[in-house]
Each structure stands twice: as structure tokens, then as C-alpha cells.
Amino acid sequence: MKAYFSSLLFLVSYCNCVAQQDTLFLSEEWIETSKETAQFYRIETSVFTEKEMVMVEDYYLDGQLKMVGYFTFPKSQIRQGRFVFYHRNGTKASEGNFEKGHCAGDWIYWYKNGVKKETRFFETPEPTKELSQMGKVIDLWDSTGRHLVVNGTGDYQSSDDEEDYTIQGRLVNSRREGEWLGRYENGAIFFKEKYQNDVLISGVSYDSIGTEYRYKELAVQPEPKVGMHKFYVYISKNLRYPKAARRQGIEGKVFVQFFINEEGKIVDVKAIKGISQDCDEAAEKVVAGAPDWTPGIQRGQRVKVKMILPITFKIH
Template identity: 30%
Template sequence: MKIKLYTIIAILVTFFSYSQANKPISRMIFLDSLDTETSQGEHLYSRIIKNYFSDRTSYEFTEYYKSGNIKSTGITKNKDYLEIDGTYITYFENGKKESISNYKNKKTTGKSFNYYDTGNIQSEIEYLENEDEFAVNYKVLQAWNKENQQVIFDGNGKFESFENEHYIVNGIIANGLREGKWEGYNKSNTIKFIENYAKGKLISGITTDSNGIEIPYTLLFEKAKPEKGLKHFYDYVRYNFVRPNETEWQNTSGKIHLKFTIEKNATVNNIAIIKGINEKLDQEAIRTIQTYNKWLPGYSRGLPVRVQYRIPITLPSNK
């Protein structure tokens, strides 16, 4: 059945992509675990961007698991990478709905609904307007356990849930916010942590890693960053990007969009072009990023983590 379903998807893509005198309309891409474009068969999931080859302010997209089952659907402002705007729906691979949320200005906003893979509702959450991306920005309004028993009533009760698909956390919710002592562990049960909250704000936390070492922290997440700041990084890119000597490349302008991963040891890896200008300039952009190696790693609950960056490199015309 899964093979047949995936065949149907391929047929639909062909229909979407070639009509009106064989002019391409939509595009299907295959992506790996790092959201990098790859070949069919090596992919983890695929994405269809409707009307990709036309100029629009937004594009409908649908993603599929490798099995062919639907993974997510929504609208993106950028056709080359997801900049979700409006309603975004995700699905478990068994076909059950996983979440319904809304995005505005690259942030989740308003009410969001999460579900168990059985189809039962898990939680109703309200996201708040907040300029600080690491500050408390949501309230838990209602929640249910796996047995479909309600455990949070109008923002109050004891809550246990998955967090970012990696951790299971539990503690008290008061007026929609975390309060007092919270405990958690990762799915493999090799990392545990204890945290203290006041009105949703993290006061302190201690992670115990797989070797039994305790690591204190006061921030849930710290993004990887250049040692000397983002300005130093962008200045480096600006002054070290070398155009080919040919006149045609000297006068070329535009933006090269690329992404890369800062590993746990602060090295740069997995540099990939999202949307380029041409092969020579794209390769120079990759070389420039590779040669900048003065990064500080990202941290999650005191432990180093991989962090992905997505940036544009703007090339002004030399005319």
C-alpha cells in the first residue's frame, strides 16, 4: 500500500509540474535529515512546492515521509526553504494529526493544538508575543495524558509531555506557566535534569549526563555564535569572498543563500547552497564559510549541541 501511495504522489507531481505546453509549475525536492537536498532513495522525506516556478509572495507546500504518507502542510513565504506563514499542520507517519499551529513573522503565534499518535488530543497551548526568542513565550491552557484524562484545567495542574521530540518533562503548571521543580530525561534515559521555575522563568537547572557528571545552567538554550560576534563574522565574509577574475563574475550581483552546521566541538560542517547564483560564486561562498573557524558551540541545558545556521551572502554589482 505504501509503494502504491508513493507512486500516486509521483504521478501527481508529474501532473502539477508539466502543464500549459510543458511549462513547469510546481517542484518536488528530496531532503535528508539535515533538510539538505539529496537524491531520491537517499532522502528521509520529500517536499512539493506548488507554483514554484512563478513569482509569488507565498507558496503552498506539502511534505511526505519516505513511505509516501503525508508529513506536513502549510504556506511558506520562501520557496527555497521554509519560512512558514499562517496555519501549519504536521502528521505522524501513521497518518494521525500531530499538531496544528500558526506562524507570523517567523514565530509561532496564537493557539496551538498537539496530539498523541493515537489521535487523542495532548495539549492546547497559547503562544505569546515576545521579542526575546529565548524568553517564556507560551502558556499551557489545557492538557490530557495518554489515557485521555485531562490533567491541566484552565492553566493549572501537573503536566508531563514530550519537549522538542527529545525529552520527557514533568512538573506543575500554574496560571499556564511552569512553576517550582521540574524534572526530565531524554528518550534513551541517559541524560536527566532538574529545573526550578518562577512564573515560567527558569531560575536554575542541573543536567546529569551519561557519565554521571552534573552540569549547572541558567539558560535552556544558547545558540552557537562567532567568538567575536556576528558583525565580525559578516565582515570576514565580506572581505574574504574573492570573485573570479573574469569580467562577467566581477559585475554579477545577487544573493547566495546557504546553510551550515556548527558541531558540538564548534567546527563548521554540512555547508550547502539553498539558492545560489552560479557554480563558481556558490563554491566561493562555501570556501569562505569553511575558512571561518572561530565559533563557540551551542548548548541545550548545559550540554553542547549541533546548531544549524541559514544565512544570505549579498553580492553587490561592481559596475
Template identity: 30%
Template sequence: MKTFLTCFLFVAFTTSFAQEIYKPFAVEKEAIPKGGYALLEKFIQANQHMPYSAEVKKVKGTLYVSGVVEPDGSVSDVHVTRPLEPACDREAVRVVSLFKAWEPALKDGKPVRQEFTYSVKFSPTRTGAEPDKIVNFYDEHGNLVIDEQKAQFRQITLVDSLGYPIAGPSVYKRQDADWKLHQTDSLSVETRFVLGQKRPVADTIHLKLLAIKDKDSRYQGLQYSFYPDGALYSVELYEAGKSKGKTTCYYPNGLVRLQTDYNQAQPLEHRWYANGQVKQVATVTGDMPWETTIIDQWDSLGNQHVKLGEGMARTEFFNFRGWVIEEGKIKSGLQEGIWVGTVNGQLSYRDKYTKGKFVSGVSYGSDLDSVRYKRIAQLPEFSGGLKGMFNLIRRKIESSPDFAFKGMHGQVKVAFTVCTDGTLCNLKVVEGIRKDIDEAALQLVQETSGRWKPAVRRGRPTEVGFQIPISF
């Protein structure tokens, strides 16, 4: 009995000791964010949302949150210790709780639980926020102005309680002492398909897209995309159809996955892992995931493998064949030497680079047969070129009564796939005018089937999607 009681007390004492929460001054090494506080601050800035109710109130100030850094680097018991405003308080707790990439505190050489405190700042990010609308004023050159008396235009956008638009903005022009309707942009609710992050086979996600389009059907202002469950997928800013400001993409748990800043002379990109650990900092040089100049890169455990453009890098993305992983040397931010690519874990190719320029490569098939190539990719080509294809379509429209639609003017956008034998498949109308005209456009494109030279990627024919406009 005495032995049992002694063991019980020992276990209880050990458990109590393991769960003790230490103050920062009581440990040998304090808990710190992996990569330093500068990276944590970047994470907070990227993930923090100013609640729309706080925008309306024009809340500005700093609040403090406290919590516990656990021995595994995660956090627990995050709570506000000095509040600012209820919605801001909740947002601060949400954001700080998302970051689970800490180096834990050490005591006697072992990881222990440690208390931490962090400040989070809030300030308005939108001008003219009101409970049910956003009102902005502009001068004659379209520049935002605060003083209504100096404005020539007034823009009113109706919004819901979260600040999302529920109708296209109406623009009013000053005429003497009155404001008269000048134009109304449209609110577009669309469906967008993107590839998810599941492995080994990526899933297709159907997104709801909420966007403003101007009279020329160009994206304008903030554009929102949502996961099927309503969680935010991305926020993008457009001006006359072109990306501007910051584009931010989110994981399903609400944590930022990618943020690209287009305000820079060369767009700057930050990527994060799902635990908040920074993944990569790079400048964007093209439209594809691999078209970047890598500045810094970390693995999921916080180990830095590329620093100031030097080191061994790893990139991951999904294409039509599966999950692609590329690994190789980075020098001055550019690919150098041999880069090895695997698809779904199998060796797929070896590419040689000099100062970021592709030199040559070898691709491997399922039976490891090899093909050498001097160009990574060649787009599909119509015999006679795109100009020849459009001239052919134009002649058919003008010469055949089947395609004569008197008094009708407009454009039909047709999407299709150029298969490896040069035929076309998966034809569909993505933007139409009228059913009979849409069907005519499909027929016109179908008649070019078999006259295409297929795309080639790494020396092998491959299917590639295309989209063209047909004007009537």
C-alpha cells in the first residue's frame, strides 16, 4: 500500500511539473517564433482582417493577447488581456491562435510550456464604410479624395454586414449642387474551378466568385472567392482588369497560404505552411508557380535551406500528371545546375540550368524510356497559325448562310482541348450570346479539329486547353 501511494504521488508530481507554465524570465531559453519576430509580424499582417463593424466605427488602437507556447511549438489558451473592441478582440485571438510554428522554451535542456504576450494593432483599411454601404469620392482624374467638396464623382456600393458587396457600385457625377447617376457597374457571381491541396491526387474545388465588372466587362475593385462551405479562399484587387495591390489566398482553416504584392516594381510573393511557418519569399517573374526568383526558403520544420538567394531549393505544384516536386541549387536567386523533377514520387525529368536559363533536359516515361529536349514546352499550333485559323472562321461566317445572324453583334468564347493527335475535344461555350449562335460557334471551332499540331512538354506530346473568341 505504501509503495502504491508513493508511486501515485510521484506520477501526480511528474504530471503537475510537466504541465507547469513558466514566465519568460524563468526559463533558460525563451520561446520565439521560428525565423524570428519579424516573420511572425509578417504572418499577423497577412492574416489579420479588420472586422467590418470596426471599420464602420473607425476603430484604431492596440490590444494585447496572452497564451501558452506548448513544447511542440503550438499555442493554447490564447485570450485577450487588454481589450480594444469586441470584434477586434475576437479577430486577434483567431489570428494569433493560427500561428503554430514556435521554437519552444527550454528549461534544464528540455522543452517546457511558457506564457507569452503579444500586441496586435488595428486601424481602418476602408474609407467611407457605413453599416450598409461604402461611399467613396473621386476627383475628375479618378483619384480618391476625402473631402466631398473637392469631388466630381461619388461611388456607392451596397454591402452586407461583413462588408461584401451585394450589388454593383453606382457612380454619380456632380452637376451643380446635385449628384446625378453616371454609370452602374455589375456584380458578377460566378463559379471558378481550382485544384486543391490533397495528395496524391489533387481535388477539384468549386469556388463561388464575387466580383465587380465595369461596362467593358473588366474586373474592377476587390474580388472575393469562397470555398463551398463559405470560408474565404482569396481576395484580389483589380484595376481595369489588371491585378493591383495585394492578392491573398487562404487555406480552408482561414490561414493565409499565399500573398503576392503587386505594388512592388517586381511582384513580391510570400508563402506559408498550414501551421503558419513561412515557406518561401520570392519575386514573381511569370504566371506559373515555378516562374520566381527565390530569395528565402524554409522547410515545414522551420529549417532555412535558401538564404538571400543561395542554397538548395524545393518547389511543389500540381499539373495534369499529378503532384510535381522539383529540387536543385539556387544561386543568386536563380536555378543553377541540374534540377530533378518527380511526379507522384516517380522520377520524371532532369533539367539543366545556367543563371536561371534552361539549357537542356531529359524526361523519363513509365518504363524509364528517355527523351532529350531543348525546350521545356511548346504550345499547340494551328496549321497556318492563329491568324490563319481566325481568317478561316471569318470566311465561313461570311460565306455560309448557316452562320448568318443578321443584326446580331457579339462575341462567343469557346474553350477546348487540343489532344495529342491534333484533334479537339471537350468543347464548350464559356461566354455565350444566344443558344443558336453559341452552337454555331462550337461548330466553327470543331471544324478545325485535326488541323492542329499538338503541344509538346519535355519532348512528349501533351493535351493543352485553349480558349478563343468568335465574333459575329
């Protein structure tokens, strides 16, 4: 699942005093890694205001800017404030605000050719409110500038370069209505869905050989069969702290990437950021031996899902 992305004038309101600047190298999964294996690099500038903030600039290795925005301490964990994202060719891809790590307010998106693509509105996060990270489509244009959706009403047509299919359907006041279709690049139907007032009534999708899968939920996340709490208990009880690492005082977090395949098995386990070879191997071993999961489901079909689990080694 996919699982599951300018001008710096806005710095004026924040930059009372710049403390220090750090450069980090990041993997494809946005985990800190070595320069040799990095896909991107990040420049972090500490900013002291009423709230401690970090200004973050992400770059491709060739120096092309990918993103600029602000994170709250500690260590840039939560997106907060204005963000700008860029296409690989350097044109602006999207711009908007984050509030406590969630998109909030008005966001604007552009095609690679610089033509405005769409505007969306995201509700401000509240503690007791479940948020849709899809947002409400307000306006939509095609790549030539033709206005397809006006003030939330019109015929929606997606054209996401990261997907191998397109989506089309009717929006009324930013809500999906009637039949929505997904088509592969060759024109074959991927799915058909019926909506009423933005609520999915029913859906059917098709795999590569035409098998039908019916569903009433767009996606179901994988979960341990024993439950998430017991999964963490298993990890805690079965993790072995390597003796050599303990003697040397090695502590820290190992980030373990793994996949839940279509049968719910844990496969392709790999430490993507570690602290020592023996700790990395211990973390991989405990994850690989964990009980099975229920598989992830997307539009009625079982899918392979990537997961990342941080495992902490701490000497007490």
C-alpha cells in the first residue's frame, strides 16, 4: 500500500535566532542512514521561538530541493506550519499547512508543467475527531488548465504519476456521489464503486485475470492475529540484548523494516537503521519470529504491506 509528501519568505515570522545547522542523510524510507546508501539529504536548522522548531530542507543527492517546512522538537518528529513540496524537475508540487502532523486548511497542488492541478481543504485536527487525510476537493483542473471541478462540484479525474491507474467520478459539494471508476493505463477496469453523500455503499475490484473482489471498506490495515498489545509483549519478552553490546554500553534504536505478505506472514525482514551488527541481528530475529498477522486488504484484494518497527536497546 502506498503506504501509507519556493520562496522562504515565511521564515521572517520564525527566525528570531538560529542556533545550529545539521545535515542528515536519509534512505528511501526517510530513515537516517549513511551517505553511501542515502537517497536524499536533509538540512536541519534549529530555530528558537516561543516554541522550539526545526526548519527542514530536504534535497535530492544532486542538490535539487524536494521539500521545505518546519518540525517541532524533539528531533523533527511532528510537521508543524507551512510546507512546500517540489516535483523532481524543480517545479512546485504542493503547498499548505500542517497542524500537529496533519494537513490543515487549504492546500494547493500543481502539475509538473506548472499548471495548477487542484485545491483541497483539510479540517484542523481535534483530539476526539477522526480525520480524513484525503481532504475535500474544492477545485480541479486538467493539465491544460481546463476547470473540471468548481467549488466542490464537477467531474473528478485523477492523474497521479505515482499510480498506475486513474480515478473518475462525480463530486457534489466536495462529496462523492454515484458511480466511481478506476481504470488501468490500458483502459481495463480496476474497480467500480458506488457512493452516497461521500459514503461507500459498495465496491468491486478486478485482478489481472478478471477475478472479482467485493468490498464495503476501501482499505483494511494488517494486524497481528494475537492483537497489537500481545505483539509488543512478544517483542519485549523475546528480544535478547547481545552480551558484547551490553558490555560495550551500546544503546539506541534499531529500525526494522518488514513486510506482511498476502498470507499474513512476516517476510523480508531487514534492519534499515541500526546501532551495531549484533543488535541489528537480534532485532531482525525477534521480528522474524513473531506470530502471523491478518493481511492488509485494499479494495477487497489482499496486498503486501511494508511496516517499520523501532526497537529500543536500553541498559537498565
